[in-house]
Amino acid sequence: MAESLSGKVVAITGAASGIGLACAKACVAEGATVFFVDRAEEALKRICAEVSPDRAIPLVVDLLDPESVRTMVPAILAKAGRLDVFHANAGTYIGGDLVDGDPDAFDRLLNLNVNAVFRTVHAVLPHMIERQTGDIVVTTSVAGHEHIPWEPVYSASKHAVQTLVYTLRRQVAKHGIRVGSIAPGPVITALLDDWVEERLEKAKAAKSLIEPEEIADVLLFMLSRPRHITIRDVVILPASQDI
Numbered sequence: 289m290a291e292s293l294s295g296k297v298v299a300i301t302g303a304a305s306g307i308g309l310a311c312a313k314a315c316v317a318e319g320a321t322v323f324f325v326d327r328a329e330e331a332l333k334r335i336c337a338e339v340s341p342d343r344a345i346p347l348v349v350d351l352l353d354p355e356s357v358r359t360m361v362p363a364i365l366a367k368a369g370r371l372d373v374f375h376a377n378a379g380t381y382i383g384g385d386l387v388d389g390d391p392d393a394f395d396r397l398l399n400l401n402v403n404a405v406f407r408t409v410h411a412v413l414p415h416m417i418e419r420q421t422g423d424i425v426v427t428t429s430v431a432g433h434e435h436i437p438w439e440p441v442y443s444a445s446k447h448a449v450q451t452l453v454y455t456l457r458r459q460v461a462k463h464g465i466r467v468g469s470i471a472p473g474p475v476i477t478a479l480l481d482d483w484v485e486e487r488l489e490k491a492k493a494a495k496s497l498i499e500p501e502e503i504a505d506v507l508l509f510m511l512s513r514p515r516h517i518t519i520r521d522v523v524i525l526p527a528s529q530d531i
Contacts, residue, residue: 294319302378306477
């Protein structure tokens with residue numbers, strides 16, 4: 289039997305847009321109090337006011353700033369008293385040949401896609417271990433399961449966090465904490481902004497892209513399983529794509 293999210297406290301990073309926003313909205317709709325974590329302060333305030341003035345809570349955190357990350361959990365506990373679910377979702381994308389890339393841009397990608405995930409998950413663990421319960425979900429990518437030649441640094445970053453999911457799951461299961469990942473193929477988000485318009489329209493027409501709301505459906509399924517069930521990893525791809 290599915291468990292309800294009603295009354296649960298959820299925090300989702302990258303919640304001002306894309307997958308994070310869709311997942312945060314879905315959790316609010318299921319009755320959870322949700323911290324929308326992002327650095328886009330004005331967007332967060334506007335979005336949360338529209339979604340639910342009571343249960344959608346904007347939390348401004350710059351995930352690239354360790355000092356800012358350290359404020360995240362204390363702010364959540366001060367407002368809600370506990371944290372039941374943490375979804376490390378924020379990330380960025382760079383594709384193309386390595387030789388043509390900007391090493392500084394690669395550093396920023398790795399800091400957001402890898403280091404920020406480690407830091408935020410590390411931050412929430414003591415509270416969840418103390419309570420002996422909790423859910424941690426990481427947005428990875430199909431690129432974390434395969435070696436995608438046209439996005440080497442992005443693929444490397446997703447392999448890193450996928451390994452975190454695998455290893456952390458075994459460490460914290462004894463504390464009643466579930467750890468899982470959602471690994472989508474291409475999703476219609478701002479990460480596709482560098483796609484040529486013609487390519488994007490063709491992909492949409494061919495139904496070879498995923499809507500953010502479809503990722504949100506996966507998250508709700510994972511979180512609503514009875515506590516003795518762990519949905520470890522979900523790879524979600526368009527039916528026309530098989531990597």
